[in-house]
Amino acid sequence: MKNKKLENSVFGLFLFLANMICVEAYAQAKIGSEDLKFWYTQPAKEWSEALPIGNGRLGAMVYGGIQMEHLQLNEETLWTGGPHSYDNPDAYNHLEEVRNLLKQEKYNEAEDTAEKMMGIPKYQMAYQPFGDLFLMFPQGAKSSNYRRELDLQKALSTVSYNIGETKFTRKVFASYPDQAIVMRLESDKSKQLTFDLILTSPHTSKSEVVNETTLVMSGQLGKQKERSLIGAWEGEGLKFASQVKVIAEGGEVIAQGDKISVRNANAVTLIYVAATSFVNANDVSADPLKRINDYLAATTGKSFEQLYQRHIDDYTKLFNRVSINLGSTDENNNIPTNERLNRVKEGASDPLLTEQVFQYGRYLMIAGSRPGTQPLNLQGIWNGTINPPWCSKYTININIQMNYWVAEVGNLSECHEPFLRMVHELQEPGSNTAKTHYKADGWVTHHNTDLWRGTAPVDGAHWGMWPTGGAWLCQHLWEHYLYTGDVDFLKKSYPVMKAASEFFLDVLVENNDGKLITSPSISPEHSHGGTNKDGMSSNRSGAAVIDGPTMDGQILRDLFANCIKASEILGVDKTFRKQIAETRNRLAPMKIGRHGQLQEWQEDWDNPENSHAHVSHLYGLFPSSQINRNDTPELFEAAHTSLIQRGQNDGWSGAWRIALWARVGDGDIAYTALNSHVLHGFTTNMFSDRTVFQIDANFGATAGIAEMLLQSHNNEIHVLPALPKAWPNGYVKGLRARGGFEVDIEWKDGKLVQATIHADNDGTFKIASQGKSGGKMSIKKGQSKVWKGV
Known part of the structure; x- marks a missing residue:
C-alpha cells in the first residue's frame, strides 16, 4: 500500500514537472516566434x-x-x-507680490506678475x-x-x-x-x-x-x-x-x-x-x-x-x-501590421497586437535608454525635425516620468539609470534656482528641463510656474530602491531627496486654515475656475496660477514619507526626520467636492463636463498609492468619480488612464482605454501620434498593461488585479514587483491558475488575486514560491 502511494506521488510529481517543462518550452517558443515582428x-x-x-x-x-x-x-x-543657466535674478522680487495677489483671489493679475519670474531665456533648447x-x-x-x-x-x-x-x-x-x-x-x-x-x-x-x-x-x-x-x-x-x-x-x-x-x-x-x-x-x-x-x-x-x-x-x-x-493565436501572423492596426481601430480584438504593443514599449526602452546615455525625451531618441514638438525636451510634469514607468516593472532596471542620474545632475542647477528665485535652501526644478539641465520656470507662467517637478523626479529614486532593495543606491540618492525636501521646508506657506501649501504653483496645464463666473475649470482658457493645487500636496506627502523611511533605513538624520514628519502632518488635506469628485484645487472648481487631458490630482491614485481602496476608501471613491468625469483620451493621457483604471480594479474599462483610445492614436510604425509624435504613450501603454496584470504597492503583491474579459487565458513571465521579486502569472477562463514568486531579497508581504486576499507570504532570498490563489 505504501509503495502504491509512493508510485502515485512520484507519478504526480512527474506530471507536474512535465507540465512545467511544457509551459517553459511554450514560453520560450513564443519569445522566438514570428509573433514579435511588425511587418509591412x-x-x-x-x-x-x-x-x-x-x-x-x-x-x-x-x-x-x-x-x-x-x-x-x-x-x-x-x-x-550650450552651457548656461536659465535663472532670472529678478524673479525673487516678484514672489511675494504673486502670493499676495493669490490671497486676494486676483488670479489674472497673479499670473501676469508671475510672467516676470520666468527664466532667461524664456524658452529652453531643442x-x-x-x-x-x-x-x-x-x-x-x-x-x-x-x-x-x-x-x-x-x-x-x-x-x-x-x-x-x-x-x-x-x-x-x-x-x-x-x-x-x-x-x-x-x-x-x-x-x-x-x-x-x-x-x-x-x-x-x-x-x-x-x-x-x-x-x-x-x-x-x-x-x-x-x-x-x-x-x-x-x-x-x-x-x-x-x-x-x-x-x-x-x-x-x-x-x-x-x-x-x-x-x-x-x-x-x-x-x-x-x-x-x-x-x-x-x-x-x-x-x-x-x-x-x-x-x-x-x-x-x-x-x-x-x-x-x-x-x-x-x-x-x-x-x-x-x-x-x-x-x-497565429491567425493574424499573415496580416501586415498596418492592416491589423486599422482593424483594431474599427473595433476588432487582436490580443497578438496587444502583446506586441507591450513588448514594443520594452523594445523602445532598451533601444532608447542605456546606462551612461541621456534619458528619453518627448520623442525618445527619434526626432526628424529641427522644430520638434515642444522642442523634444524632458517634460517633467508627467511625460518623462511616464516614459520610465515601465523600467522597473518591465524588468529593465538598468535602463532606468539615465533618468535616475539626471535627477542627481539637476541638484546643482536646481540649488542655484532655489536661491535665485526663492531665496531658499535645497533644490527645485519646474515643468521642463533640457540637455543643459535648466531648472528655472520656462515657457510662461500658465505652464511653467510649477515648483514640484523635482519632488516628483525624486519619487523615481525611491521606486528604484523599492524594486531593487539596493541600499548603496539609496545612500547616494537620499541626499538628493533630502535637499528636495529642504526646499519645501523653506517655501511652503500657510493657508487660511493654518495648513501648508505651495504658492505660487499650478495644477499642470489646467486652468482653474477662479476667473470664471461659474467658478469651474475651463481647460486651458483663463488663469492657471494658483496656490495649493492638490497634486503638489500629494507629491510632497510621498517625498516627505520617502525621506522619513530612507533616513530610518540608513540610520541618519533623526532630527530632520522629525521635522519632515511634522511638516507632512501639516500639509493641506485632499478634499471631496460638490460633484463627489476629488478636488483638483483647494477650491471646488472641478467641472464634471471638462474632460481635460491632464488628471494631475489623480497622481495620488497612480503612480502614487496614497489613495487606495483599503486605507482611504472615501478618497478612493472620489478619485474614481473624477476618473469617470474626465472621460477617455488617446495619446499619453489615455495611457495614464489605462493605469488609473487598473488601480481602480476595472480591467474592462482599462482595456477600452487601451484598445478604443490609445491604439487609435498609433501610426503605421506603431508610434503614438495623437496629433504629433510623442513617445510617452508607447511606454505608458506597456506600463498600463503591466498594471492590469500585477500591482505591488503598499506591501501587497496583487496578481490579476484588473484582468479584462477580453483576455480569458494567458500568462506573463518575468514582471517585477516592489520588494525585489520577479513574478510569473498564469490564468485560465478568467481565473488565476498560479503565480510564482522568485525572490531577490527576503520579504514578507500580503498576497491577493482578483480582489481576494490570500493572507501573508514570507520568502527568502533565492527562493521561489508557487501560489495557487484563493
Whole structure:
C-alpha cells in the first residue's frame, strides 16, 4: 500500500514537472516566434511609417526603400544652445507680490506678475536631428515579394524584395556594445549590389571621403533666433561628426568627392558611427572627430557576424526577461501590421497586437535608454525635425516620468539609470534656482528641463510656474530602491531627496486654515475656475496660477514619507526626520467636492463636463498609492468619480488612464482605454501620434498593461488585479514587483491558475488575486514560491 502511494506521488510529481517543462518550452517558443515582428508590404513613404532602431545613444528611422534607402539619424546629445543657466535674478522680487495677489483671489493679475519670474531665456533648447544616410540604387525592373519588418526579439530591421530572379536583403541594427549602426546588404546572386552612398544633415556641415572607403560628415550648430518655443542662442553651438565605413565583398568601391559608390559587389557591410562635442551640461570640449575614429577603430577586425552576435547577446539578455501571452493565436501572423492596426481601430480584438504593443514599449526602452546615455525625451531618441514638438525636451510634469514607468516593472532596471542620474545632475542647477528665485535652501526644478539641465520656470507662467517637478523626479529614486532593495543606491540618492525636501521646508506657506501649501504653483496645464463666473475649470482658457493645487500636496506627502523611511533605513538624520514628519502632518488635506469628485484645487472648481487631458490630482491614485481602496476608501471613491468625469483620451493621457483604471480594479474599462483610445492614436510604425509624435504613450501603454496584470504597492503583491474579459487565458513571465521579486502569472477562463514568486531579497508581504486576499507570504532570498490563489 505504501509503495502504491509512493508510485502515485512520484507519478504526480512527474506530471507536474512535465507540465512545467511544457509551459517553459511554450514560453520560450513564443519569445522566438514570428509573433514579435511588425511587418509591412511597402516601403515607408514618410517618417511616421519608418521603423525605429537604437542603442541608447544613436537612433535611426529605417525607411526600407527600393530605389533609395533612407536612414534618418539621431545622436542623443545634439541639442541647440550650450552651457548656461536659465535663472532670472529678478524673479525673487516678484514672489511675494504673486502670493499676495493669490490671497486676494486676483488670479489674472497673479499670473501676469508671475510672467516676470520666468527664466532667461524664456524658452529652453531643442533636441535636433543629426543627419541622413542615403543609398541610391540604379533604377531597374519592378520589384516583387517586398517585405520590411522590425523584429522586436532581435532588435533587427530587415528589408527584402526580388528584382527579376534576384533576391535582395538589407539588415540593420544599432549595437550598444560597439556603439555603431550596422547595415548588411546581400543578394542571392553574385555581383548584384550597386549603389551610391551619401551623408547629409539639415545643419551646416560638409562631407568628404577619407581612406577611399570611409565617408565623414562634420559640422557645428550655431546662433539662433527664438523660434517655436525654442530659446534664442547667441554663442557657438555643439560640434558634431559622423562617418560610415564601406566594407565590400567583391566588386569595387569608388570614392567620388562627397559620396562613395559601390559597383557589382556580392555583399556589403556598412558601419556608421556618430558623436558630438558634448561632455556634460557644463563642458562641450570633446572632439567629435576623435570620438568617431575611436568608435570605428573599435569595430576593426570584427566581421558582420561577430558584430551581430555581440548585439544579440547584449540585447536579448534584457529583452528576454519578460514574455507575455494574452490568448493570441497565429491567425493574424499573415496580416501586415498596418492592416491589423486599422482593424483594431474599427473595433476588432487582436490580443497578438496587444502583446506586441507591450513588448514594443520594452523594445523602445532598451533601444532608447542605456546606462551612461541621456534619458528619453518627448520623442525618445527619434526626432526628424529641427522644430520638434515642444522642442523634444524632458517634460517633467508627467511625460518623462511616464516614459520610465515601465523600467522597473518591465524588468529593465538598468535602463532606468539615465533618468535616475539626471535627477542627481539637476541638484546643482536646481540649488542655484532655489536661491535665485526663492531665496531658499535645497533644490527645485519646474515643468521642463533640457540637455543643459535648466531648472528655472520656462515657457510662461500658465505652464511653467510649477515648483514640484523635482519632488516628483525624486519619487523615481525611491521606486528604484523599492524594486531593487539596493541600499548603496539609496545612500547616494537620499541626499538628493533630502535637499528636495529642504526646499519645501523653506517655501511652503500657510493657508487660511493654518495648513501648508505651495504658492505660487499650478495644477499642470489646467486652468482653474477662479476667473470664471461659474467658478469651474475651463481647460486651458483663463488663469492657471494658483496656490495649493492638490497634486503638489500629494507629491510632497510621498517625498516627505520617502525621506522619513530612507533616513530610518540608513540610520541618519533623526532630527530632520522629525521635522519632515511634522511638516507632512501639516500639509493641506485632499478634499471631496460638490460633484463627489476629488478636488483638483483647494477650491471646488472641478467641472464634471471638462474632460481635460491632464488628471494631475489623480497622481495620488497612480503612480502614487496614497489613495487606495483599503486605507482611504472615501478618497478612493472620489478619485474614481473624477476618473469617470474626465472621460477617455488617446495619446499619453489615455495611457495614464489605462493605469488609473487598473488601480481602480476595472480591467474592462482599462482595456477600452487601451484598445478604443490609445491604439487609435498609433501610426503605421506603431508610434503614438495623437496629433504629433510623442513617445510617452508607447511606454505608458506597456506600463498600463503591466498594471492590469500585477500591482505591488503598499506591501501587497496583487496578481490579476484588473484582468479584462477580453483576455480569458494567458500568462506573463518575468514582471517585477516592489520588494525585489520577479513574478510569473498564469490564468485560465478568467481565473488565476498560479503565480510564482522568485525572490531577490527576503520579504514578507500580503498576497491577493482578483480582489481576494490570500493572507501573508514570507520568502527568502533565492527562493521561489508557487501560489495557487484563493
